[in-house]
Ligand SMILES: O=C(O)CCC(=O)C1=CC=C[C@@H](O)[C@@H]1C(=O)O
């Protein structure tokens with residue numbers, strides 16, 4: 001058995017904020033088991049574990065495997081990496097749908113660049129477009145959303161508040177949205193009870209994201225439209241599959257989404273998206289924020305650019 005663990009650090013094109021954490025680089029681990037790769041990259045602000053904790057658990061799991069025993073990681077990002085590296089991937093998966101675009105930045109700056117953004121899509125506007133909200137002044141965010149709705153009348157908008165509003169703030173915001181053009185709003189409030197109350201009061205369709213990675217209990221609600229599944233944050237692929245099954249049973253859409261992984265991790269999540277939700281554009285438009293890659297265009301991992309943490313061979 002061949003086992004290896006590498007560490008990467010890839011610069012972002014510009015620093016990005018993740019729940020108060022300003023990151024200039026994306027750091028993570030790549031695990032290789034008998035030539036098959038997995039990625040372990042906890043996202044600061046969103047993952048419960050740190051990279052140092054994930055690294056320590058990954059090394060311990062590799063030592064367990066070297067002894068010929070089964071590794072049972074507990075940390076979500078490590079579960080995801082080890083599951084991917086040992087998975088029997090189905091052959092002949094359909095090509096994933098192109099990801100919907102993710103707009104990031106201050107509404108005023110995005111407004112100034114709106115002509116460029118819209119002109120780029122004149123021939124074929126995207127069916128969906130995602131925008132972060134609950135970050136800047138409400139008036140500015142609403143002005144941008146209303147402009148986008150006017151300029152891209154066939155595009156549905158996905159809004160993501162990352163739990164940033166109180167119930168009252170969310171209701172005030174939703175009352176002024178062009179509701180017909182809103183696909184859904186992810187996590188308006190930190191507490192699920194508040195999110196459900198906002199949906200019930202305003203009629204806005206909602207999607208769960210952080211609620212799922214926190215493994216909180218949730219129940220079906222008529223305004224609940226989609227589950228946003230982030231495998232790196234949820235962890236084990238069987239836990240993700242259970243969510244997909246539950247979504248299908250409740251007639252909810254499944255949107256497979258990234259956690260700003262490297263190009264290798266994004267490729268893994270794209271394969272899961274085509275397996276679990278081939279009918280739904282995935283939330284994978286995060287790769288263009290990274291200035292460097294870990295794989296070649298042919299998909300080979302450039303190990304010479306990575307920091308090797310462990311490499312071992314065992315007869316187990
Ligand atoms: O879901 C997508 O379309 C792309 C990924 C994305 O928006 C996010 C990934 C990770 C953390 C956040 O910044 C954000 C989200 O909360 O969904």
Ligand SMILES: [Mg+2]
Nearest residue numbers: 160186209228
């Ligand atoms: Mg989200």
